[in-house]
Amino acid sequence: MTETHFEILRAGTNSSIQDQGRKNLYHIGITISGAMDQKIFKLSNALVNNNLNEGVIEFAYQGPLLKLKNGSANFAITGNVDFNILRKNSIVEKGKCFQSYLLEKDDQLDIVYTKDSVFGYLAIEGGFKIEKVWNSFSVNTKAKIGPNNGEKFSTDEKIYLKKPEANNFEKKNIEYNNSVATTIRTVKGTNFDYFSNEAKNKFFKEEYQVTNLSDRMGMRLEGPKLDNTVNTNIKSEGLVKGVVQVPADGNPIIMFSDHGSIGGYPKIAVVITADHDRAAQLVPGSKIKFKEVDLDEAESLFKNYSKGIKGYLEKIK
Amino acid sequence: MIKNISNLGDAALYCDFGREVNEEINSYVISYFNYLKKLVEDKSIQGITNLSPSYNKLIVSFDLSITNFQKIKNKIETIKILNNEKKKSKKIKIPVCCEEKQALDLVPLSKKLKISPEEILNLYFKKEYFCYMTGFIAGMPFLGDIDETIRVDRLKTPRVKVPKGSVGITEQFCNIYTFESPGGWNILGNTPIKIFDKTNLNNPALIKPGDKVSFYKITKEEYLNWND
Numbered sequence: 001m002t003e004t005h006f007e008i009l010r011a012g013t014n015s016s017i018q019d020q021g022r023k024n025l026y027h028i029g030i031t032i033s034g035a036m037d038q039k040i041f042k043l044s045n046a047l048v049n050n051n052l053n054e055g056v057i058e059f060a061y062q063g064p065l066l067k068l069k070n071g072s073a074n075f076a077i078t079g080n081v082d083f084n085i086l087r088k089n090s091i092v093e094k095g096k097c098f099q100s101y102l103l104e105k106d107d108q109l110d111i112v113y114t115k116d117s118v119f120g121y122l123a124i125e126g127g128f129k130i131e132k133v134w135n136s137f138s139v140n141t142k143a144k145i146g147p148n149n150g151e152k153f154s155t156d157e158k159i160y161l162k163k164p165e166a167n168n169f170e171k172k173n174i175e176y177n178n179s180v181a182t183t184i185r186t187v188k189g190t191n192f193d194y195f196s197n198e199a200k201n202k203f204f205k206e207e208y209q210v211t212n213l214s215d216r217m218g219m220r221l222e223g224p225k226l227d228n229t230v231n232t233n234i235k236s237e238g239l240v241k242g243v244v245q246v247p248a249d250g251n252p253i254i255m256f257s258d259h260g261s262i263g264g265y266p267k268i269a270v271v272i273t274a275d276h277d278r279a280a281q282l283v284p285g286s287k288i289k290f291k292e293v294d295l296d297e298a299e300s301l302f303k304n305y306s307k308g309i310k311g312y313l314e315k316i317k
Numbered sequence: 318m319i320k321n322i323s324n325l326g327d328a329a330l331y332c333d334f335g336r337e338v339n340e341e342i343n344s345y346v347i348s349y350f351n352y353l354k355k356l357v358e359d360k361s362i363q364g365i366t367n368l369s370p371s372y373n374k375l376i377v378s379f380d381l382s383i384t385n386f387q388k389i390k391n392k393i394e395t396i397k398i399l400n401n402e403k404k405k406s407k408k409i410k411i412p413v414c415c416e417e418k419q420a421l422d423l424v425p426l427s428k429k430l431k432i433s434p435e436e437i438l439n440l441y442f443k444k445e446y447f448c449y450m451t452g453f454i455a456g457m458p459f460l461g462d463i464d465e466t467i468r469v470d471r472l473k474t475p476r477v478k479v480p481k482g483s484v485g486i487t488e489q490f491c492n493i494y495t496f497e498s499p500g501g502w503n504i505l506g507n508t509p510i511k512i513f514d515k516t517n518l519n520n521p522a523l524i525k526p527g528d529k530v531s532f533y534k535i536t537k538e539e540y541l542n543w544n545d
Contacts, residue, residue: 024357026369026378027350028522029452029495029513134518143455143496145515190323190331213477217499233470233488235338236459238369238376238452240329247501248473260498262371262452262459264471264487270326273381295386298327302381 004071005160008153012111014060014216016139016152017130018121020053025134026238026261030145033138034257036119036216036280039309040078040176044123046316047076047100047172055130055137057122057153063111064122064153068103074166075109076100079120080178082112099173100125102166116180117281126163140258142217174315181278185291187298189244189267194230199250202226203268204292208252212284216258219282225250228266236264242271242279244290256280272298274305318345322393324386325376332375332393338461338489343449346370347526348398353377362392370526372449372459407528408445411493411508413484414540419507421483422472426503430467440464441505441532446491448528454498456513458524462489475501482507484532491532493524506534509543 018041021034035041035058042052057064063081076099077083083095086108095101095109097120103109114120130137130147137147144150153159192200208223232248239245243255245265254271255263257280269290271279282288293301318334325331332349334342350370356362364384369376379389415423415438427434446460453459463486471487476499479485483494485502492502495513512523524530535543 023366024354024368026367026376026452027354027450029455029457032367142498145455150515187324187326190325235336235372235374235488236450236453236490237371237374238325238329240325240367240369240376240378242326242328247475248471260453261369262450262457264501267325272326273328295324295327299381299385302327306382 002070003160004073004164005069005158006066007069008064008155008157008159009067009108010065011153011155011157012059012064013062014152015057015064016141017055017128017137017147018058018139019055019137021138021257022134022136029261030134030143031140031259031261032241032257033136033140033146035121036257037079037277039277041121042309043098043174043176043312044076044078044121046313047078047098047174048074048123048125050123050125050127054123054127059111059120059122060114060118062113063120065111066109068105068107068109070105071161071164072105072166073103073161073163074100074125074169075103075122077111077120077122078176080115080117081120082115084110084112086110096173098176100171102169116283117178118283119281124161125166126161129160129162142258172316174312176312180286181275181282181288183289183291184279185272185275185293185298185301186244186269187272187293187295189269191234191266192268194228194266195246195268196227196229199226199228204290207287207289210282210284210286210288214284216256218256218259219254219279221252221254223251226252226268232266233264234266236262239263240270242273242276243267244269244271254279272301274298274301319349319393322390327386328379328381330377330386330389330393332377334373334375336373338372338449340447342373343526345398346373346375349375349396352396352398365389369452370450371452409524409528409530411530411532412510412535412539412543413506413508413532414535414537415506416537419540421504423505426469429469432466437467438505438534440467441486441491442534445529445531448524448526448530450526451522451524454494454496455515456495456522456524457492458512458530460491460530463491469503471501472503475499479504480507482509484508507540509540509545511545
């Protein structure tokens, strides 16, 4: 076996390949999937000269331990991630996020954990030798959709790289400030008026805590119960990323990348696109408040968000 | 016809066709869906990333870096649907096992409705259902309408894991869980057959909107030895 590849010595808790996600398949129940934090996913690709939508390895909490077999690779890790490079001469190099590195044959990359955050990304120059399914690399482990049979990576698996050698390696890095969100901005949902005045007030004033029933599908929150005065069920209808649904128990659930395409609980609010990434990074136990903005504000906040990404991309060039 | 268009968040349009659920309204939803799907495929509209038809709503998702709510709304308002979609309906029969291990909610449901488990199943098996939409998880059909006497709400707290193949009811509808998934429907049994085949890339879903579906009861032995 002389092809350049990673041997997975430890898979980590939830490591899978992701990209921007799938399009135009909601109508048969195939959801968007894709990187939970789209911003730092794109930046990981940019740091290794990739197309911004190349497939990368997303990991959550504990990341993988990978050994490079044959060749060499240019990689970058984004997020708030503790990682080490174990060089073959036994030297341990402490890794820095948002910076590209050259990994050589038999070096190991030990992605220890994500600090005060959930998701991190590993991009390799040239990408991985993995076939897209329905035009996307993204894996949806709940629906078993995507490459690798829709499964996350497991120990002893091999991941092949498209580029056998990292020629002309040039270090790239940016200063990135990982901040933890305490406020999540939303616009009113289509069932906002199903809730009592008291519930509407509570939703925007009081704190909600992220529970450990949170994953790529959705994030269950706990806090003041939201009292529904009209109907705790609606006729099932489409969902989108960011929708905040409230089932009859009164606790809100935020929909994320692997959310069901359809749902039947009232939608009290929708997280604005500019805050999807920040919300996805909240660890269980985090306390947040929801803030209401209108559609115009949401659109201009998205422009700022895009400008932010553009600014980083220009610095990387 | 569309009664109202509003925004669902900042990157989706919520087209409301009314409150009722019936084949007539649903076929308008499907007509708009097909019309927009064609525009997307022909690239004569920019920025639409997903179309999600349901009983009486159509959600149009878009890429906020390409377009916005007002632009897509203006476009949709110019669409005139003249001919309501005629359904090509296929008839599909689904085997279901209703033993205790499969029918997770049959006993509590019987207590709640004060109808015997046998009678609930009789009423469920005797009707033919119309497929309004597919979704939630890949290929899950939303079928209706079930007998009025066995209609109930969703579970108060949804299950974290509903087994693959589970058949459930809520309100006037019934469905089939094509994968293990979280969910809040009342589970009456389980089917051994494959409703969604992801290896069939061009036609993965067995049941499509407009199809007619009925269920029939099988024994535990038939269930365990089923060859799809």
